[in-house]
Amino acid sequence: MTAREPTVDSARALAALRELRELTGNEHGAQRVAFTETWAAAREWLVGRLDEIDGVSIARDPAGNLWATAPGSGPRTVVIGGHIDSVPDGGWLDGALGTLAGLEVLRALAPEPRQLGVTLVDWADEEGARFGRSLFGSSAAAGTLDPEAVRALTDRDGTTLEQALHDQGLELDRAAEARDRLRDVAAYLELHIEQGPVLEAAGLPLAVVLGTFGVQRHVVRFTGAHAHAGATPMDRRHDAFLAAARSALAFRDDALARDDVRATTGSVRVAPGIVTAFNGTCQITLDQRALHAAVLAEMLDAARAASERIAAEEGCEVAWERVWEIEPIPFDAELIELADEVIRGLAGESRRLPSGPLHDAAEMARRLPTVMLFVKSLGGVSHTAAEDTPPQDIELAVRALHKLARRVLAWAQDR
Numbered sequence: 001m002t003a004r005e006p007t008v009d010s011a012r013a014l015a016a017l018r019e020l021r022e023l024t025g026n027e028h029g030a031q032r033v034a035f036t037e038t039w040a041a042a043r044e045w046l047v048g049r050l051d052e053i054d055g056v057s058i059a060r061d062p063a064g065n066l067w068a069t070a071p072g073s074g075p076r077t078v079v080i081g082g083h084i085d086s087v088p089d090g091g092w093l094d095g096a097l098g099t100l101a102g103l104e105v106l107r108a109l110a111p112e113p114r115q116l117g118v119t120l121v122d123w124a125d126e127e128g129a130r131f132g133r134s135l136f137g138s139s140a141a142a143g144t145l146d147p148e149a150v151r152a153l154t155d156r157d158g159t160t161l162e163q164a165l166h167d168q169g170l171e172l173d174r175a176a177e178a179r180d181r182l183r184d185v186a187a188y189l190e191l192h193i194e195q196g197p198v199l200e201a202a203g204l205p206l207a208v209v210l211g212t213f214g215v216q217r218h219v220v221r222f223t224g225a226h227a228h229a230g231a232t233p234m235d236r237r238h239d240a241f242l243a244a245a246r247s248a249l250a251f252r253d254d255a256l257a258r259d260d261v262r263a264t265t266g267s268v269r270v271a272p273g274i275v276t277a278f279n280g281t282c283q284i285t286l287d288q289r290a291l292h293a294a295v296l297a298e299m300l301d302a303a304r305a306a307s308e309r310i311a312a313e314e315g316c317e318v319a320w321e322r323v324w325e326i327e328p329i330p331f332d333a334e335l336i337e338l339a340d341e342v343i344r345g346l347a348g349e350s351r352r353l354p355s356g357p358l359h360d361a362a363e364m365a366r367r368l369p370t371v372m373l374f375v376k377s378l379g380g381v382s383h384t385a386a387e388d389t390p391p392q393d394i395e396l397a398v399r400a401l402h403k404l405a406r407r408v409l410a411w412a413q414d415r
Helices: 010-024 037-050 096-109 136-142 161-167 172-182 198-202 240-256 293-313 333-347 360-365 391-413
Strands: 057-060 066-070 077-082 117-122 185-193 206-212 214-223 262-271 281-290 317-326 352-355 370-375
Touching: 010 037, 010 096, 010 391, 037 066, 037 096, 037 117, 066 096, 077 096, 077 360, 077 391, 096 117, 096 185, 096 391, 136 172, 136 360, 161 172, 185 360, 185 391, 198 206, 206 333, 206 360, 206 391, 214 240, 214 293, 240 262, 240 281, 240 293, 281 293, 293 317, 333 370, 333 391, 352 370, 360 370, 370 391
Parallel strands: 077 117, 077 185, 185 370, 206 352
Antiparallel strands: 057 066, 066 117, 206 370, 214 281, 214 317, 262 281
16 A cells, blocks of 8 residues: 655645735735735734644744745754735735745645745745835845935835834844844745746746846937927928837847846836927846846847947937846756656646746845745736636646655755
8 A cells, every 4th residue: 555645734724814815815816015014914914824833933033934844853944935915916826826825735744744944935025016125035045135225216105115123123224134033944845936937838836946047127218309390491400309219129129139138118207298399318228137147148239239329320329227137046946857757747748937027036045055946827817806817727726836845855854
């Protein structure tokens, strides 16, 4: 007689997600913005769930991250992460799926004797929706948070991030102490909705994530000369908007010619911006993303060259200003293989995808062997109340995280 395979209560994870939606959402979507009363209520609810698990210790670190650990016989642990905070009017699964799936994996593994511990972390302010600084808690734990760079950040009401932390019993200047939590961590796992359309189009429920895109974000300013729309012949114009528009199309076409990259012109500002004149100045933003640094550098070079050529053709000048950048962050090759095997075993077929959005896993990958799982998003919709994933896929994803955690515990024990 063969031993019964260990299981996880995936239906309970789905029920918990629905309960959290009712507790912290409304007709517009989830309202669990970090460091607000609703977020604190969600945290209190989560702690109540964790208190149900015998032998699990619960603690909050100085950055506001919540940790729950079922210890092993040795000091090391494998961490499963998620974030219960949301954007305003957000989706019911973004972040919360990883946290509540991790809760059920922790519940399933806690009673079993193990050499390595199992830890669930609910990261503080992954979204950055209130103060514009994403990955707050995980970057504090990874050692990449600069308190001075965020101290004066304010929300729409003028409240500073430092004050919001104080209201939650936290001190910004102590946030870096969260690094101590990673001292004995052997690996980091995260489950998240895809937030894109690829898995649904492929007819697949799950994917393993290769890493997070690097990002180059620039403001591109075109300068020509505005003049009267009726008085100036078409061949005598120096139209900055047309130079910008043609450049934006060139940026898009370059990305289409490459494999799985992104290029987005997200905002356009013109002057004088009136119906009776063509525009002498135009400012656009360009957000470029790729999984490999060399490709990202090629994209930037190509975009610069295209903008300079087009500006000259339109009788304009162009200037570039970098706004923000982050390097591509690959996940651990061995853990990617393990995750791939788990998905193929459960779903029959696996897909490997890069992540365009950033996740807490990106910060953990700077310090630890890290991997993520994606589960299908219907319509590729996220950050809205319409965000959804089929219930059967949610439950399959919980089972995949459980199997992966077991595989990683065995993998880490041998290292």
